[in-house]
Amino acid sequence: MADLLDADEIKNALKKIPEWENDKRKIERTFEFDDFTEAMDFVNNVAEIAEEEEHHPDIDIRYNKVKLSVYTHNKNGLTDLDFQLAERIDTLQEE
Numbered sequence: 001m002a003d004l005l006d007a008d009e010i011k012n013a014l015k016k017i018p019e020w021e022n023d024k025r026k027i028e029r030t031f032e033f034d035d036f037t038e039a040m041d042f043v044n045n046v047a048e049i050a051e052e053e054e055h056h057p058d059i060d061i062r063y064n065k066v067k068l069s070v071y072t073h074n075k076n077g078l079t080d081l082d083f084q085l086a087e088r089i090d091t092l093q094e095e
Contacts, residue, residue, distance in 0.1 A: 002072060002079035013083040020086050025078065026071035027086055031093070033064045042066055042092060049088045055081045057089075 005013065010022060020027045033039040043059060043066055050056040058069040070086055072079040 002075070002081045004072075004075050004077045004079060010078055013078075013080075017083065017086045017090060019090070022078075023069075025076060026069050027078065027082060028067060028069045029086070029089075030065055030067045033066070036063050039064050039066050045092050046089055049092075050085065053081070053085050053088065055085050057085065 014020065014022055014027070017027070017029075020029045031039075031042060033042060039061060043061060046057065046059070046066075046068065055070075055072075060067040060069075068089065070082045071077060072081055
């Protein structure tokens with residue numbers, strides 16, 4: 001089981017994912033797409049990654065915008081798992 005990260009560890013981890021925002025116990029990012037279909041394709045790709053990682057984000061879909069919130073639910077805070085997932089999600093934007 002992953003351990004909660006302290007403030008310095010979180011600050012350092014955020015350097016690898018600069019577009020994500022830290023809200024103390026979670027990290028969040030909003031992605032914007034051309035249309036709903038493209039947003040849903042992205043969500044489906046995120047779902048595949050989440051299943052592989054066995055670590056699932058909270059997902060809010062608003063037409064062409066997808067907001068992801070990531071934290072380790074059973075720890076009620078941030079662990080290495082959250083940053084690993086965010087980094088993998090960011091690779092979807094590069095494709």
